[in-house]
Amino acid sequence: MQYRDLYKEEISGAYLFYGKEKLLIDNTVEYISKKYIDKGMETFNLAFFEGKNLTEDKLISSCETLPIMNDKRLIFVKDASSFSDDLSKEFYNFLDNIGDFCILIFLDSDNNLNKVKSFYKYFSKRKRNVEFSKLNNREIFNFVEGYINRKGLKISKTDLSYLVSKSSYNSRNIDMTLYDLKNELDKLISLSKDNVIKKSTIDGSVTENADSNIFSFLDALSGKDTETALIEYKNLHLLNEPTQRILFMFIRQVRNLISYKELKKAVYKDAEIMTEIGIKQYEYSKISKAANNFDLKFLYNFYKELLTVDETIKTSSVVDDVLLEMLIVEFTKHKKVG
Template sequence: MDYKEIYKNELSGAYLFYGIEKLLIDNACDYIVKKYINNGMEIFNLTNFEGKDLDAKDIMSACETLPVMNEKRVIFVKDVAAFSENVSDEFYDFLDNLADYVIIIFLDTNDNLNKVKKFYKYFSKRKRNVEFTQLKGRDIYKFVEGYIARKNKKIYNVDLSYLISKSSYGSRNVDISLYDLKNEIDKIIALTKTDTITREIIDSSLTENTDTNIFMFLDAMCERDTEKALIEFRNLHSLNEPIQKILFMLTRQVRLLIIYKTLSFARYRESDIMSEMGVKKYEYSKIQRFSRNFKLEFLYDFYKMILEFDEKIKTSSGEDLILFEMLIVKFTS
């Protein structure tokens, strides 16, 4: 079920809200409360449960309580992953027969719910699983433009595109949520003394995203492109990115390559390798592709070199950049 349908249709019964965009989930929940509960009647008609240690009987009792001076009663169950592990068939039958005055929303805002188990499948089968994914295409433009308008500011389309691009929202390599983007826009609005947001104001507020540069650096390293890796490393240095942070990310990348090559050689299943690596599909695919450029023995030797380098920069002064560039050349040659 597309989350936009929440704003178009009348709601009744049980729904599962999940996904990475907590801001969209929070907005939808606020909308439901404002639409279906009269102002001042929340104490009678709105119930919030925490999923951990929650008994299904408590939910059933709340659902059977009639609304007071309202047509609907709204119930939220947070942290549903904890609750979902011990749900009985009786509870599913109960959800199938909810009264029309009940709206119950199960919330998985941390993306912890196991989607191969019965709880998720129950909602999926009934098309009442509502996923709040990262906005794409025109939707992100409409979101930013609408938010700026609600703050009584204007922005030209070309600068709107520039703002979104520079924020790195939607980048596969960078974990930026709508909440992060909203916070950045708030900073820009605070700096805007006229009614129109300009590119100069955007530049003064949004510094170049160093996380994006780090991933470009790591990609160049794993592609064994010495020249590009050196350029990206110098870009990071010009942005005052700490050597220790760059080293930490490189160490992590080498460790992931070692885990992948070791477990794939031992014929582990892809899902088990991903779980052991602690990464999602996109990053797993990149590691899988990059692994072809390295032998396992080389990776082990280089990992030792990283540890030696880490010790050197703690005891030496003024040689950090030269030592790191030597490390880059060794890895990419």
């Protein structure tokens, strides 16, 4: 089910809301609450539960309570992933037979729900799983333009395109949400004059996102592209990215490569490796590909070198860029044994 359908159709029964865009979830929760619960009757007909300490019996009892002077009773269960483990067959049977007067919505705003377990499959099978995923290009343009217009400001199509591009919302490497983007827009709006947002204001408000350059730098390292890695390293300096953070990401990349190779050798499955390392699918695909370019012995030795340099930088006021550039060259020029 698409979340937009919730704004078009009458609903009843049980639903599961999940996904990356918490802002969309929060907006939809607010819309449904106002649509189905009359003003002044929230105390009697609107309930919020935390999933962690909620029991089946308590939730069933709340769902069976008739609405008072209202057509619907609306119940939200936050942190659905904490509630969803080891539910009884009787509970799922209850969900199938909830009265039309009740709307029960499970919220997984942190996107922690295990999608291979029975709870998610129950809603998916009945097409009552509603995902709030990142917006596509057209949608994000509409979101930004609409938000600016609702604040009483205007922006040209050209500057709108520039703003969206500079925000990095559409970058696959950067985990930017609509809440993050909204904060950027609020800052931009507060700086704008004459009720018009111009390119000069965008340049002064929305900072060049060094994260995209960080990932370009890491990609070049893993791909053994010495020239590009050195260029991206210098670009990061031009963006005033601290040397300590650049080195931290370098260390993290090598550590992830070591972890991947060790876990693969121990016959871990891909999903297990992602969990152990603490990375998402997109980064995992890059790590798994890059791991083929290096042998473990080199990675361990190089990791020790990085830690030594890291300690030197932490205990000294002098940052030796030449030393870091030499490490970049050493890493990208490595020839795998065998």
